[in-house]
Amino acid sequence: MSQEAPRVGIVLVSHSVRLAEGAADLAGQVSGGTVRVLAAGGTDDGELGTSADKVAEAVAGAEAVIARESAAAQPVTRRATESAINGKSLI
Numbered sequence: 001m002s003q004e005a006p007r008v009g010i011v012l013v014s015h016s017v018r019l020a021e022g023a024a025d026l027a028g029q030v031s032g033g034t035v036r037v038l039a040a041g042g043t044d045d046g047e048l049g050t051s052a053d054k055v056a057e058a059v060a061g062a063e064a065v066i067a068r069e070s071a072a073a074q075p076v077t078r079r080a081t082e083s084a085i086n087g088k089s090l091i
Contacts, residue, residue: 011059021039024037036064
């Protein structure tokens, strides 16, 4: 019997690519691979900020809990999830 990747995951949204990736790596290791943890940090060009496209890509096709590092990321995460996943995520 093959082990399927978890459908429900955590998307970490941060203004910093490095912060999001580091936190996702740590959470993934702590979970022992039982939870899908994805990073959606920084803008599309790698600068500080948030990207609705990165968030939408991370949550596409799965149920996800989105954790933001600040309230400033809320409009981007809301816009991304409204257009990408048809109500399958919790914000």
